[in-house]
Amino acid sequence: RNLISTQVRGVEGGVDSIMGLSTTTLAAQLRDVVEARRAFAERYPLVYPRLGPVLGRPAVARGRWAVVGDVFNAAKPASRVLARVSAEAASCAGVSPYVKDGLTTVADVRGALDAVDLCVSPRIGAREVDVLADRGVRFIFAQPGADGEAVLAACRRRGVVVQRGCVLVDEWPPRS
Structure with a gap:
């Protein structure tokens, strides 16, 4: 005392x-x-926890997505990611920061988005996290190589749920 x-x-x-x-x-x-x-x-109920914090939520997994990467280059994995997400989700926009015309950032996508798949360098990905968080997007799926500390830190800072993995091999929830 x-x-x-x-x-x-x-x-x-x-x-x-x-x-x-x-x-x-x-x-x-x-x-x-x-x-x-x-x-x-x-x-956003987590119906299938084993599928992860993004794909485990059917409302998100089957919702409106954007894939950010070199999605228009057939030689790049991002183009296959875009095809897979387009097949699984209700809608999917391809965003390429590597082209001059079209959608070059998530800010260019019209309408609401439920989730964004990142297939870009962590430097570009961290910028996109800020853009999509400003738009109200709450979920990110980060492909291998896109899941750097800068992206993860931006997600923590902005309150965005992130799942690391590969949508080409990870299991998606069953269709209802």
């Missing part, structure tokens, strides 16, 4: 405060977080 008394001059807000926030404020913030997580789980 005497060791700390020289360091502490007084307590503002009562002993039940943390960083100046009252118990009432903390409780309200926790309530908001819990409600947001509940609403998220209701909107």
Whole structure:
């Protein structure tokens, strides 16, 4: 008690405060977080956990996607990824940062998106995470090589759910 008394001059807000926030404020913030997580789980239920945090949600897996990569070059894996996602999802837009005409960023895609598949370098991918998060996209599937720390850090910072893997070999949820 005497060791700390020289360091502490007084307590503002009562002993039940943390960083100046009252118990009432903390409780309200926790309530908001819990409600947001509940609403998220209701909107995007994880029906098949073994398929991962993106493909395990049929509403997302069968929803509206964009694939970002060298999707128009048949020699590149991104073109096969685009074909696979197009076959599985309700709709899929091809986005290529390597062309001059057409969709060169997720910002160019019209309409809402449920998920984005990244087949680009982590440097380009991290920029796209910020763009798609601003659009309200909550889910990313990162192909091998596109799942660098810059992308993962951007996803954490923006609250985007990311699944690492390959849509060419990973199992998709059954069609309903």
